[in-house]
Amino acid sequence: MENMVLESEKIEKAAFILKTIAHPMRLRIIEILGAHEKMSVGEICSILDCEQSLTSHHLSNMRLKGILSSKREGKNIFYSLKEKDVTKILSCLENCQCNMG
Amino acid sequence: MENMVLESEKIEKAAFILKTIAHPMRLRIIEILGAHEKMSVGEICSILDCEQSLTSHHLSNMRLKGILSSKREGKNIFYSLKEKDVTKILSCLENCQCNMG
DNA sequence: AATATATATGAATATATGTTCTTTTATTGA
DNA sequence: TCAATAAAAGAACATATATTCATATATATT
Numbered sequence: 001m002e003n004m005v006l007e008s009e010k011i012e013k014a015a016f017i018l019k020t021i022a023h024p025m026r027l028r029i030i031e032i033l034g035a036h037e038k039m040s041v042g043e044i045c046s047i048l049d050c051e052q053s054l055t056s057h058h059l060s061n062m063r064l065k066g067i068l069s070s071k072r073e074g075k076n077i078f079y080s081l082k083e084k085d086v087t088k089i090l091s092c093l094e095n096c097q098c099n100m101g
Numbered sequence: 102m103e104n105m106v107l108e109s110e111k112i113e114k115a116a117f118i119l120k121t122i123a124h125p126m127r128l129r130i131i132e133i134l135g136a137h138e139k140m141s142v143g144e145i146c147s148i149l150d151c152e153q154s155l156t157s158h159h160l161s162n163m164r165l166k167g168i169l170s171s172k173r174e175g176k177n178i179f180y181s182l183k184e185k186d187v188t189k190i191l192s193c194l195e196n197c198q199c200n201m202g
Numbered sequence: 203a204a205t206a207t208a209t210a211t212g213a214a215t216a217t218a219t220g221t222t223c224t225t226t227t228a229t230t231g232a
Numbered sequence: 233t234c235a236a237t238a239a240a241a242g243a244a245c246a247t248a249t250a251t252t253c254a255t256a257t258a259t260a261t262t
Contacts, residue, residue, distance in 0.1 A: 011125050011132075014194040018123035023220085024116040031112075041239055054221060056240060061219095075229050075238050085197040092193045093115040096186040124250085142209060155251060157210060162249095176208050176259050 017086075020065045025050060025058050027090065033068070033080055034087035040076040118187075121166045126151060126159050128191065134169070134181055135188035141177040 021030060028048055032039060039047075045055045059079050062068040069082045081087070122128060129149055133140060140148075146156045160180050163169040170183045182188070 010195070010198060011128050013198055014191065015123055015125045015128050017194065017198070018119050018128075018190075022116055022119035022123045024112050025220095027112050027116050027119075042237095051222080052239070053223075053241090056238095057221080060240070072228085072239090075236095077239060083197065088193050088197060089119075089190065090115065092189050093118065094111070096184065096189060097111060097114055097118070126250095143207095152252080153209070154211090154253075157208095158251080161210070173209090173258085176206095178209060 016065070017067070018089075020062060020067055021086065021089065023058070025055075026062060029058060029062070029079075030067070030081065030086055031090060034084065034090070038071070038078040038080040040078050042076065044079070117166070118168070119190075121163060121168055122187065122190065124159070126155075127163060130159060130163070130180075131168070131182065131187055132191060135185065135191070139172075139179040139181040141179050143177065145180070 021027060025048060029044060032044060032047060041052070041056055041059060044050075044059070045052055048055060059068060059070070063070055063079070067082060067086060068079050070077050070079045072078075122131060126149060130145060133145060133148060142153070142157055142160060145151075145160070146153055149156060160169060160171070164171055164180070168183060168187060169180050171178050171180045173179075
């Protein structure tokens, strides 16, 4: 294709990232971490009003896939965005949405 | 949350859109339609080098979910982006990716 | 009307995802 | 060392998604 924005390898990567974040809870997590630098699992749980285990599954899923990083401090484990840039996808969606659906 | 970019209903919507497009073939379709205004199923098939039925499934999936629209002209059915704004998600990804993963 | 072409549709299937519940591991502090 | 707290990990399950194959529908052409 002439005007391709993304070449083939990058398309795969893009799809992978989108798939990883395409879930309401995970988007909220990204939003929270976009605003907070780092946050413990417990704090995230209570903000999202979501069970520990489920929250933890989502968090480690995103960590495994390279979106988040984590660091233990005492009893807590703090998660943060590996690249703040992901939040740009959210603001982008914010703009797109008015017109769509 | 204080600094929320997206409120709750919009988060759901955003997740829905992301989920809908989070697939290599579908991203390519969006890319193509971002560059072409409208294109027939057959043309899309051959550009993607993808089987008719699979292509059609992806296309109607995205149409059902409000990302694409379609219009028959003779034997062909032409698809187009319902909102060109979706392509912004791709360019956004393009920028994000250099740093991620 | 018969045929060819373009596309959609549906069933079948394999695979992936999301969620819940239970158990385990790590850390701290008594 | 024991109990408490924080989080991870794993099994089980339900649900969703992607793909293939076969068939149906719509249009155009003869």
